[in-house]
Amino acid sequence: MPLSANNPDRTSWLHVDKNSDFPIQNIPFGVFLTRDDIITIGTRIGDTAIDLGALHQLGYFKGIPLTDDIFLQDTLNDFIADGRKTWRAVRNRIAEIFDAENDTLKNNTKHKKTILFRLDEIEMQLPVQIGDYTDFYSSKEHATNVGSMFRDPDNALLPNWLHIPVAYHSRSSSVIPSGIPIHRPQGQTLPHGSSEPVFGPSKLVDFELEMAFITTDANDLGEPIPIHEAEEYIFGLVLLNDWSARDIQKWEYAPLGPFLAKNFASSISPWIVTLDALEPFRVESPKPIKPQLDYLKYKGKKSYDIQLEVAIQPKGAKETIVSKSNFKYMYWNMVQQLAHHTVNGCPVNSGDMMGSGTISGPTEASYGSMLELTWKGEKPIKMTDGTERKFINDYDTVIMRGHCEKDGTRIGFGEVSTKLLPVFSKK
Template identity: 55%
Template sequence: MIKANNPALKSWVEIPRNSDFTIQNLPFGIFKTQHRSPAAGVAIGNDILNLAYLHEHGYLEGLDLPAGIFHQPYLNEFFALGRSKIREVRERISELLQHDNNNLKENQTDRASALIAMRDVQMLLPVRIPNYTDFYSSEEHATNVGSMFRDPKNALLPNWKHLPVAYHGRASSIVVSGTDLHRPKGQIKPADSELPVYSPSRKLDFELEMAFITCGETKLGQPIHVHEAEEYIAGFVLFNDWSARDIQQWEYVPLGPFLGKNFGSTISPWVVTLDALEPFRVQGPEQYPHVLPYLSIEGARNFDIVLEVAMKAANTEEAIVCRSNFKYMYWNINQQLAHHTVNGCNIQVGDLYASGTISGPSPGSFGSLLELTWNGQKTLHLPDGSERTFILDGDTITMRGHALKDGVRIGFGECTGKILPALK
């Protein structure tokens, strides 16, 4: 058992009821303040523990950490130390925050300097992302899209249940939660037009996803075995893969998504470790036909993480438009990383691997407006009385996720973004 996951642990830091950031969580992120340059921190309740300060003042002594490892604009150098070192640091932080540990608790000077209120910080991208891959691993989502645009009787393409389908996305346009995005422009092909037109997207959508971040590197030609994949994974973030459906529909044949996707994707700022999610493992869906041996793995490889999407128009209350769960994924993270590297593709620290849209079996659990409105044929009703088929300028989309078991809540914070009008 991982000590830091003990449900009985209590902290001397005040943790509000239903906080995402309990002492059993302790996710890593990068923050800055008006007077502090970017540094690594750990979320606890409504506060952030400054890892750079703790390291410099001896609280992490004995962990054999390089000097300045937490005084960085990204977590890459720390994550590059590997999953076991990430675990050691999380365990030490857990010990320092426990209610009966007085080392930091009773040192008023260090406590005041190391513990910073979240309201006083700006969260930054947690990692420098060298590469980004987006999978397509929800059977429900793939079936819905296939039914919508192809043949409902043969919604899944022949390869879908044999391999984790994916494409390489654009890493440079991934932004941290709270970053506004402009409506993308491009070619669209209206149904009543013989030729495409250049226009702002008229079918702007969200995609409810999660993403894992790697903490290891491999050499070109070296595959990662399905059973060792998790040793290369630091943890998860929430992921909104904004999608311009009309641009995407016109461009995607024959090579797949391009301008319809690469204008922006949003991630939550806190990396929730794989260790923290250990108690929430569940069995995934039965895979049939049986997968090839290099993808074969047994045991609980999915995670029971409740997910939701809220939409908020300007000057109105938000409305929950979707509730889903990460446990629905057909292809698990072990299989995704094993397949990604089976051809010898090398990975790097900080690479981001998104799950693809996470849809459940019922309409309320569909993870995109494309599905919720069935490509605009249905409407969503918001609290202000307005209706939506796709996202309008001024709308804010917020994604949240948490796991809950034995009274312990592990959350991700918010993944939020507002859509601004297209630039002239």
């Protein structure tokens, strides 16, 4: 099936800024609250939000097998469960409707009033109800940095790391969309040199620069997904800030892994960019250093060249870019992750989220966490407002952005932006 929605020559009758993440070749999916307080599924072209519920009610998706209320929902789960063929048909149709050469909707002022919104008229919601959130640990540079700092620089990678796309289960209930502020978590930490833990606010709150993919219904209990089929079950990607409290993590994590150090918040960008939209930006993954077992062997380009950056914006000051990385650095790619996750028969459902793990690149400037960027706080970062950061301060806003660019086409994710407030107190 040709991805006509990806046609690089197409322009839209909706205005799109030159550097927009959302040209008519993107067509991401999200959920928003409209000015009339109605929840709907929508997409975005330039700075215009498009109500797909209204578009469907007005008959613009005629001929595509969709239930009447598929877009009049507060999550994308059911639409995603409809499968790739349907996603493609809908995305292609949206491209046609908003094509500069198509004036059906363009000339229908009444319809446009119901369907189109300025961004300041809507409020983005969490795009999916996440059944399970899995977080991988797939950047070799990140795993090496962490292993060097906390274990042994000469044997930084554990023996299983080059064989297994290591992962752990994380918490769905604390995944929030961009824009929702969070509180500094409290918890147990072990003071240096002491054997008795103390209770109090975390002193080492950190971001983790990640991306996450959202799946569709993939398999029944017991049934593995072969790696050559895995891509069929990936709907799209978002930016993910997997907030971490390093001091809580250090004391709690043995032997069952991080828990309270992670589950206080994970923020995602609200527009899911489809795997189809990212098609032109495929690149090779890093070459395997050790042979990989058959169920993890794949053919073709399964990584994507997605430029990422992280900024910290102190209260009332300008932001400072603290990291520039790229999704393509991941040692284990998404099809390997999904094949591994299901090789034991673990069921994957529509709306499940799988994080990449912190994406660190080969240079210091491309590290994906303050832990690595400041090397445990030993090398503070200078901010443009003259202050310094070892970790994240109260009232700092952490902003992550990501986009692909090739041959004049730019497809992006917008941003995930989250302000850290002080410890929660009951009013």
